[in-house]
Amino acid sequence: MNIQAVEIVRDHSAASRNVGCRLCGSRLRHTLVDLGMSPPCERFLQPDQLDQMEPYYPLNVLVCDTCYLVQLKEYMSPETIFSEYAYFSSFSTSWVAHSKLYCETITGRLGLGPDSLAVELASNDGYLLQHFLPLGVPVLGVEPAANVARAAIEKGVATWVDFFGVRLANQMVGEGLRADLIIGNNVLAQVPDLNDFVAGVAILLKPEGMVTLEFPHIERLMAENQFDTIYHEHFSYFSLLTVDLMAARHGLRLIDVEELPTHGGSLRVYLCHEGSAWPRKDSIAQLLERETRHGLGEMSTYASFGYKAQRSKRDLLAFLISAKEEGKTICGYGAPGKGNTLLNYCAIGTDFLDFTVDRNPYKHGRYTPGMHIPIKPVDAIDEAKPDYILILPWNLKDEIIQQMRHVAAWNAKFVVPIPFVTVIDPSEYEK
Ligand SMILES: [Zn+2]
Numbered sequence: 001m002n003i004q005a006v007e008i009v010r011d012h013s014a015a016s017r018n019v020g021c022r023l024c025g026s027r028l029r030h031t032l033v034d035l036g037m038s039p040p041c042e043r044f045l046q047p048d049q050l051d052q053m054e055p056y057y058p059l060n061v062l063v064c065d066t067c068y069l070v071q072l073k074e075y076m077s078p079e080t081i082f083s084e085y086a087y088f089s090s091f092s093t094s095w096v097a098h099s100k101l102y103c104e105t106i107t108g109r110l111g112l113g114p115d116s117l118a119v120e121l122a123s124n125d126g127y128l129l130q131h132f133l134p135l136g137v138p139v140l141g142v143e144p145a146a147n148v149a150r151a152a153i154e155k156g157v158a159t160w161v162d163f164f165g166v167r168l169a170n171q172m173v174g175e176g177l178r179a180d181l182i183i184g185n186n187v188l189a190q191v192p193d194l195n196d197f198v199a200g201v202a203i204l205l206k207p208e209g210m211v212t213l214e215f216p217h218i219e220r221l222m223a224e225n226q227f228d229t230i231y232h233e234h235f236s237y238f239s240l241l242t243v244d245l246m247a248a249r250h251g252l253r254l255i256d257v258e259e260l261p262t263h264g265g266s267l268r269v270y271l272c273h274e275g276s277a278w279p280r281k282d283s284i285a286q287l288l289e290r291e292t293r294h295g296l297g298e299m300s301t302y303a304s305f306g307y308k309a310q311r312s313k314r315d316l317l318a319f320l321i322s323a324k325e326e327g328k329t330i331c332g333y334g335a336p337g338k339g340n341t342l343l344n345y346c347a348i349g350t351d352f353l354d355f356t357v358d359r360n361p362y363k364h365g366r367y368t369p370g371m372h373i374p375i376k377p378v379d380a381i382d383e384a385k386p387d388y389i390l391i392l393p394w395n396l397k398d399e400i401i402q403q404m405r406h407v408a409a410w411n412a413k414f415v416v417p418i419p420f421v422t423v424i425d426p427s428e429y430e431k
Contacts, residue, residue: 021064022071022194022236023246028062030299032070033227033306035059039369040076041231041340047365050372059341061230061237063302067245070218070237070302072230074192096127098262099185102212103131106181110210112137116180119204121164121197122187126152133157140177142168165193169200178206185214186263189234198250202273210278211252211271213243219291220265222301225419227309228342229264239296240267240287247271256281264395313346315421320352328387330415332356333400335363335375339392342417344370353390357381385410394418401429 020027037056045054057075064071112118114136120129123141125148132139133156141159143149149159162168182201191197201211218237221229230237238246240257247253255278256270267287272278295301323330332339335358342348349371356373358364363375381389381404389407391397394416401414401424408427416422 021067021069022192023069023242023249024064024067026064026066028064028071028073030063030065030302031306032061032063032302033230033309035061035227035230035309035341035345038232038341038344040233041337041369042233043369044335044363044366044375045369045372047367050367054370056370057232059230059232059345063299065299067242068239068296068302069242069246072232072235074235076232095262098260099128100131103128103135103137106210106212107132107135107137110181112180114138117177118181118183119177119179120183120185121201122184122190123152123157123159124148126155126157126159128183128185129157130155140179165196165200166203167200169203172204177204178209179204180206180209182209182211183213184211186216186266188213188215188238189236192235194236194246195249198246198252202250202252205252205273207273208276208278209272210255212268213271214260214262214266214268216263217259217265217267218242219294219296222305223294224264225308225312226264226338227305227312228338228345228418231337231341233337238267239291240269240284241291241296243267243269244284244288248274253280254284255279257283257287259287309345312418312420316342316346316348316417319415319421319423320348323388324352329354329384330388330390331381331384331386332373332390332392333378333381333404333414334358334392334396335360335368335373336393340369340371342392343368343373347371349373354384354386355380356390356392381407386412388413388415388423390415390417392417397424401426405429 036059038059039054039056062071117138117140118132119140121142123129123143126141129139129141139157141152141157142162142164143159144163146161149161152159182205205211215238216229218239221237244254251274252271253274254269255272258268260266260268330353332353335356350373353373355376357376357378357380359378364377366375367373389412391400391414397416405426414424414426416424
């Protein structure tokens with residue numbers, strides 16, 4: 001993983017989108033969870049920024065009682081949402097392997113060849129599209145961050161540096177481009193104008209083409225209390241019920257869905273044009289039925305989620321307070337975006353965590369946004385020998401405990417905050 005400075009300036013106005021549901025336009029009247037005020041979660045601070053004013057925005061998550069889209073208002077205007085960083089997907093080896101398998105499978109399933117075109121929206125550094133090249137499938141990426149797009153082009157992955165929507169889709173079609181396959185991995189949540197994005201997809205897609213979208217599944221987020229995965233750059237959180245409605249608005253339909261373990265539990269949905277010949281698989285009806293059974297089509301289910309987050313906050317603080325009362329030392333492991341939602345919501349600063357560590361050298365010497373916890377290299381744990389290590393990227397806990405088993409030498413214990421506070425003795429841990 002690597003992070004570099006890049007400024008992303010969005011080219012559209014926020015004015016028309018701050019009213020009503022981002023998908024269906026209904027008035028938003030219900031809160032899923034209010035996580036208070038929080039700074040942008042990837043805004044890691046340099047030492048000289050610690051004395052400066054820091055921007056805070058609400059993390060009040062709303063849910064639409066018409067289409068059940070869980071959403072944040074666009075609190076940060078498009079002009080101010082420019083990332084100080086860009087995530088280079090190719091630095092995650094497991095993600096690249098996941099992508100390679102996808103390319104091979106979908107090429108066979110769709111019968112893609114030299115006359116096809118595979119387009120990825122938010123194609124990053126070409127981590128995925130590169131795997132189509134040896135398969136002889138022409139590719140085109142669309143990526144707004146110029147520095148990551150450059151890395152893709154250097155790999156031989158043709159990339160347009162732009163934001164995707166109706167405007168760009170029309171421009172592409174005007175140049176004779178139509179897609180047999182459109183891929184959107186973890187981009188849907190970050191699109192401010194959802195309808196413009198999906199309408200663009202429908203324009204660019206060939207009549208018998210296929211769309212695949214991957215996104216974190218709100219069912220898992222709610223069932224496993226993953227409230228910390230909510231942050232400002234994720235505007236929308238989807239169930240299959242909501243995606244079904246979204247597709248229908250744009251003349252598309254769902255034909256298949258797979259559940260993936262990525263990002264705490266994701267869905268990969270397959271969509272085609274309403275009038276195309278692709279048959280709908282049973283997987284769709286099965287998951288829609290399960291979501292309905294789990295109450296994702298009822299407001300009462302959403303209304304109860306806020307209490308789970310509040311309960312988690314009290315339990316985590318109760319644990320940390322009692323550990324400090326006993327004179328124990330505590331540090332963090334990891335400085336992921338989601339860690340910052342958790343730390344700010346619970347107000348956990350250096351009064352509890354002496355420091356945190358991260359494997360990403362970009363973050364070393366910086367401080368977490370809001371709570372200002374110093375971030376050090378991983379071996380700082382070996383020097384400090386803390387009693388407890390709070391794992392912030394809990395989705396990687398198995399991997400981290402394996403790598404850090406040696407802390408058992410001084411009887412250190414791991415603490416996993418989500419879905420509920422769990423203390424793990426590494427000498428007894430079997431995943
Ligand atoms: Zn709605």
